[in-house]
Amino acid sequence: MKEKQKERNVVVETVARVMIPFIQLFALYVIIHGAGGPGGGFQGGVVFASAFILYVIAFNLAGGRERFPESANTIFSSLGLYIYAGIGLLAIIFSLGAAQYLNYGFIPFTSHFEENRALGMDFVEMGIGITVMAITASIFFDLAQKDGNGKEEEEEG
Amino acid sequence: MKSLRAIALILIFLLCGLFIYVAEDIPVFGDPEAPPIKSVKLFTMEVDQVVSLLDQHIVPEKLSRELVKRGFPPPSHIEKIPGIDGEWNAFIEKEEPHYAKEEKYYWIKKEGNNVSVSRYAFVVRWIEKGLKETAVPNMVTYGLADYRGYDTLGETTVIFTAGVSVILLLRRRSRL
Numbered sequence: 001m002k003e004k005q006k007e008r009n010v011v012v013e014t015v016a017r018v019m020i021p022f023i024q025l026f027a028l029y030v031i032i033h034g035a036g037g038p039g040g041g042f043q044g045g046v047v048f049a050s051a052f053i054l055y056v057i058a059f060n061l062a063g064g065r066e067r068f069p070e071s072a073n074t075i076f077s078s079l080g081l082y083i084y085a086g087i088g089l090l091a092i093i094f095s096l097g098a099a100q101y102l103n104y105g106f107i108p109f110t111s112h113f114e115e116n117r118a119l120g121m122d123f124v125e126m127g128i129g130i131t132v133m134a135i136t137a138s139i140f141f142d143l144a145q146k147d148g149n150g151k152e153e154e155e156e157g
Numbered sequence: 158m159k160s161l162r163a164i165a166l167i168l169i170f171l172l173c174g175l176f177i178y179v180a181e182d183i184p185v186f187g188d189p190e191a192p193p194i195k196s197v198k199l200f201t202m203e204v205d206q207v208v209s210l211l212d213q214h215i216v217p218e219k220l221s222r223e224l225v226k227r228g229f230p231p232p233s234h235i236e237k238i239p240g241i242d243g244e245w246n247a248f249i250e251k252e253e254p255h256y257a258k259e260e261k262y263y264w265i266k267k268e269g270n271n272v273s274v275s276r277y278a279f280v281v282r283w284i285e286k287g288l289k290e291t292a293v294p295n296m297v298t299y300g301l302a303d304y305r306g307y308d309t310l311g312e313t314t315v316i317f318t319a320g321v322s323v324i325l326l327l328r329r330r331s332r333l
Binding site (some may be wrong): 034035036037038040041042074077078080081084085088102104112114115117118120121124125127128131132134135136138139142143145 | 293
């Protein structure tokens with residue numbers, strides 16, 4: 001631990017500390033503005049995960065896992081899919097079986113059919129973003145962990 | 158080795174040149190009049206009486222027969238394209254699984270002594286109706302999340318499956 005602290009690079013850490021909030025904000029912007037401009041769930045999710053990757057590169061793996069623990073990661077990775085499939089199911093529930101699965105227009109967010117479709121699309125994009133973010137981070141953390149030294153890293157954290 | 162590298166470099170330059178040429182050659186993005194996305198030409202037939210019937214908004218018998226012979230649905234009514242002489246839109250009746258309303262389907266144009274009949278590409282409907290139907294200005298997004306919602310659900314499932322596979326293969330030391 002002490003040896004690693006000597007290797008710390010002040011410039012990299014400072015830049016990462018400044019950049020990470022902006023990267024996350026940009027990721028949320030990309031997800032939310034998927035309807036109006038270029039963007040969407042897949043891209044925004046990957047940008048959000050890149051913030052975690054930058055944190056791990058600048059600081060250490062155990063610290064990154066502390067910020068984004070495994071339990072939360074697993075929950076988030078399935079939560080996005082649940083949101084997507086749940087929005088699809090809401091269309092059936094609110095129309096009492098008249099509408100097809102994933103026909104967002106029948107979910108009464110607003111009074112207009114078309115607005116409902118737009119809002120349903122936004123929620124679906126959020127679900128995609130959450131899943132992509134969690135899965136990308138999960139794959140990165142799993143690949144970055146050394147197989148034999150897993151216990152040592154846990155002790156460090 | 159050096160000659161191999163020189164050949165590779167030349168190939169890379171050739172590929173770059175090809176890409177630049179292709180990028181210059183493609184039509185303007187989003188041009189609705191570009192031939193590949195506007196329509197598919199079906200057949201041509203002779204003018205006699207067809208044009209006068211089309212101008213009176215009557216569906217010519219001959220046109221319906223030709224279309225049915227080729228396996229396409231017959232048009233239900235004709236409208237003139239405003240502002241252009243000698244071009245008409247033909248609509249087909251609603252057909253439940255695909256078209257919930259009456260649909261603009263054929264594009265008829267007078268070319269000299271012939272009348273050419275084309276079928277509108279699906280892209281035309283995509284561009285014209287998408288904003289009205291979904292209130293989303295980005296046509297990629299309403300394609301991704303609304304018209305092809307099942308596809309995107311499957312894609313998200315693929316990503317989820319990939320992540321779970323990596324967890325099962327690499328994260329052996331702890332529980333899920």
